Amino acid sequence: xxxxxxxxxxxxxxxxxxxxxxxxxxxxxLERGETLGLVGESGCxxxxxxxxxxxxxxxNARAGGSVRLDGRELLGQTERDWCRVRGNRIxxxxxxxxxxxxxxxxxxxxxxxxxxxxxxxxxRQARREAIALLExxxxxxxxxxxxxxxxxxxxxxxxxxxxxxxxxCGPDLLVADEPTTALDVTVQQQILALVRELVAERGMxxxxxxxxxxxxxQNVQRLLVMYGGAVVEDGPVATVxxxxxxxxxxxxxxxxxxxxxxxxxxxxxxxxxxxxxHELPPGCPFAGRCAWTVDACAVATPPPxxxxxxxxxxxxxxxxxxxxxxxGGTP
Ligand SMILES: Nc1ncnc2c1ncn2[C@@H]1O[C@H](COP(=O)(O)OP(=O)(O)O)[C@@H](O)[C@H]1O
Ligand code: SF4
Ligand SMILES: [Mg+2]
Numbered sequence: 001x002x003x004x005x006x007x008x009x010x011x012x013x014x015x016x017x018x019x020x021x022x023x024x025x026x027x028x029x030l031e032r033g034e035t036l037g038l039v040g041e042s043g044c045x046x047x048x049x050x051x052x053x054x055x056x057x058x059x060n061a062r063a064g065g066s067v068r069l070d071g072r073e074l075l076g077q078t079e080r081d082w083c084r085v086r087g088n089r090i091x092x093x094x095x096x097x098x099x100x101x102x103x104x105x106x107x108x109x110x111x112x113x114x115x116x117x118x119x120x121x122x123x124r125q126a127r128r129e130a131i132a133l134l135e136x137x138x139x140x141x142x143x144x145x146x147x148x149x150x151x152x153x154x155x156x157x158x159x160x161x162x163x164x165x166x167x168x169c170g171p172d173l174l175v176a177d178e179p180t181t182a183l184d185v186t187v188q189q190q191i192l193a194l195v196r197e198l199v200a201e202r203g204m205x206x207x208x209x210x211x212x213x214x215x216x217x218q219n220v221q222r223l224l225v226m227y228g229g230a231v232v233e234d235g236p237v238a239t240v241x242x243x244x245x246x247x248x249x250x251x252x253x254x255x256x257x258x259x260x261x262x263x264x265x266x267x268x269x270x271x272x273x274x275x276x277x278h279e280l281p282p283g284c285p286f287a288g289r290c291a292w293t294v295d296a297c298a299v300a301t302p303p304p305x306x307x308x309x310x311x312x313x314x315x316x317x318x319x320x321x322x323x324x325x326x327x328g329g330t331p
Contacts, residue, residue, distance in 0.1 A: 001071050002029035003172055003205050004053070004090075008065035011048045011057065011229075013277070020277040022048050024229040024285070024301075025065065032172065035199060035206040037216030037237070039252070040226035043274045046209045049226075050177045053207075054092055055082035069173075087114050091166035093195075095178035097158035100165065101150040107134070107161045108146025114168040133164040137194060156187035160194065167198060174199060177209045192219050213252050217241065222310075225249050228275060228285025230301070235311030245305075245313040247290045247321055284315065291330045292317045 011023035023045045030036050038046050052063040055074065067074045069089060074082070086092075094100050102110060111130035115121045121129065127146070134142035137160040139153075150158055159179060166174060176195060180188035196219055199206045210216045216223060223240050225233040225248065233246040244253055251270035272289040281287045287297040296316060304312040315321065324331050 003032045003034075003070065004030040005068040005071075006053070006066070007068075009049065009052060009067060010064040011045065011052055012062045012064065013048075014060040014062075015278075017278050021280075022061075022229050022277055023052065024280075026226075026229075026231055028224055028231070028234070030173065030205045030207065032205055033203045034222065035208065035220040037220035037223045038207060038209045038226055039213050039216045039223065040211065041270075041274050042211050044226045045229040046211075046226060047177055050092065050175050050207070050209055053175060054086055054090055055079070056086075056092075087166075087171065088118050088169045089171055090173045090175060091169070091171035093159070093162055093166050093174065093176040093179045095181050097155065097162045097182075098150065100162040101158060103150055106147050106149055107139075107153070110150075111146075111161065111164045111168055114165065118169045130164070130168070133167060134161065136198075137161070137164045137167075138190075139164075154187075156183055156191060159183065159191055163191075163194065163198070167202070170202065171204060173205045173207065175207045175209070178211070179208075180215065181210070181212070188215075195219070225252065228280050229277075230285055230314070232286065232315070233311075233313040235307070236309065239309050239311045243307065243311060245307060245311075245318050245321065246286075246315050247292055248286045249313070250321070250325065286315075292321055292324075 007027050009023055009026040010021060013020050013022050026049060038049065040046060048057065048061065051057045053067055057063060063075050069085065074085060108127060108130050111133055112126035115126040115129055116123065131142045131146050134146060139145055139157060139160055153161065179195065180191050183191060192215065206220065208216055208220050217237050221236060223234060223237050224231045225246065227248045233240060233249045240249065244250055275288065281298045283298040283300050284302050287293045302314040302316045304314050305318055306312055
């Protein structure tokens with residue numbers, strides 16, 4: 001049984017213009033120790049997906065479908081049950097560390113708190129462990145710095161502290177949503193290296209979310225490419241890289257030639273922009289922006305096509321796309 005089994009996950013949003021479906025039937029499984037990346041342009045529904053996994057959706061959002069952790073359904077459970085899952089089983093690291101940190105408490109107290117709350121440690125033992133965790137995530141002079149406040153740390157150090165908080169209760173799954181987007185490039189690499197080390201060291205599963213294909217591809221085993229609230233291509237990173245099939249994925253990789261480079265993936269070279277949630281076409285979400293679009297694309301959501309080796313793409317014109325690609329271009 002997979003650690004996490006997401007099946008047909010939907011997120012509907014109530015807006016002044018009516019209800020809009022921001023996540024349109026997402027399915028994936030994650031085994032213990034496995035690392036999975038979720039990549040796609042801003043606005044494609046990545047954060048809503050992450051929040052749905054933690055029961056943290058905003059008030060105007062509703063999740064549907066199924067999210068199972070060790071076989072147990074999480075959607076629809078009480079807030080009390082969610083509290084037992086969050087931190088304990090699934091922990092989250094956000095883009096902006098200050099959203100997770102309380103500015104009026106010392107960082108030592110904030111790392112110690114979940115240890116007392118969830119693991120029932122006494123105050124002194126929790127503090128000792130908090131200091132050890134701060135040391136592990138690379139806070140220098142942690143025993144002394146535990147008594148400092150969040151504003152006394154740099155952005156990168158603050159993100160290290162939220163990672164320490166996320167690790168406190170030994171979660172099985174770490175969800176990191178754009179964990180380095182707010183940081184400069186050097187610090188970004190250091191934080192990602194730390195996450196990679198910790199995930200391997202503790203045997204956690206990782207769901208790493210980013211708009212930046214490079215960030216995701218360099219740090220996970222398997223990739224989900226998301227567009228317009230749906231996964232359009234998925235598979236092992238190396239396979240997707242070598243045999244990228246979906247026009248959107250081609251655009252993503254095209255916007256970021258050479259995955260070994262420093263940073264990029266701004267996706268500026270995919271013409272057009274993410275469609276408005278209220279105006280998503282009924283069929284393929286990429287229709288209208290895709291150079292291969294034909295009338296049939298807008299009729300029904302393309303089913304996943306099995307490309308072997310765990311690689312799938314949702315497009316009805318994969319043969320035409322591959323043929324044109326072999327000739328070196330677009331149609
Ligand atoms: N609370 C909300 N109310 C209305 N629309 C929202 C809300 N949260 C997100 N959205 C919209 O839902 C879409 C997906 O958002 P999000 O999951 O944050 O995207 P991503 O993380 O991929 O950038 C976007 O169009 C965003 O504007
Ligand atoms: S289904 Fe049609 S619109 Fe969608 S990616 Fe394939 S060719 Fe393009
Ligand atoms: Mg987001």
